[in-house]
Amino acid sequence: MTLRLHGYWRSSTSYRVRIGLALKGLDYAQSPVNLLTGEHRSESYRAINPHGTVPMLETDHRPITQSLAILDWLEATHPSPSFLPDRDATLCRELYYAVATEQHAPLNPSVLKRLFGSDQAAKEGFYQFIVHRTFAPVEQRLAAHDWHSRDLPFGQPTLFEIVLIPQLYNARRWNVDLADVPQLAAIEAHCNTLPAFAQAHPNNQPDAN
Ligand SMILES: N[C@@H](CCC(=O)N[C@@H](CS)C(=O)NCC(=O)O)C(=O)O
Incomplete structure (x- = not known):
């Protein structure tokens, strides 16, 4: 599986996804999106991600936006180690x-x-x-x-x-x-x-x- 994360180093939602990918032990490429220069609002980026936000994860199937949806997808496709405890x-x-x-x-x-x-x-x-x-x-x-x-x-x-x-x-x-x-x-x-x-x-x- 090929994964590419579009994110920004200081974006907390990109940081969430990077932690999730690392906990699952997954390799991925990165395409930085500079929020300070407005790259996330560019036509080319919005054509793939109409939210105009980071993160976005490109997968073999389709790009996924929204950090919690990306984390849910990681959990569904790579259940171990789980992001949720057995108890509580x-x-x-x-x-x-x-x-x-x-x-x-x-x-x-x-x-x-x-x-x-x-x-x-x-x-x-x-x-x-x-x-x-x-x-x-x-x-x-x-x-x-x-x-x-x-x-x-x-x-x-x-x-x-x-x-x-x-x-x-x-x-x-x-x-x-x-x-x-x-x-x-x-x-x-x-x-x-x-x-x-x-x-x-x-x-x-x-x-x-
Ligand atoms: N609910 C979205 C929020 C994404 C979001 O707001 N990302 C911020 C960076 S942490 C962003 O791209 N902001 C751009 C802006 O506000 O123009 C998610 O969880 O992915």
């Missing part, structure tokens, strides 16, 4: 849906620009508000959860970590104070020691600068 899969889904949908969507650069123009302070304030609104309840759910292992709430990397780690990376870039989410910070520290997460890290991508 519903809690795992609850947590990753919260981070992926409630946190990521309103923090997209195009949304921030539309709301706040070039007012960086207003963007940062909004960013910090949205991050805390999502992370605080996730942290509480984790405190009440019987962790499957010392380092990971579900005993293995799951869709929760795949979605969480890129959002923590972004939160740090936006100067969000993460002192009140120590469990999330500990999960991040652990994941960053794992080869799949290190390989997928933005700094290790061909278009990183």
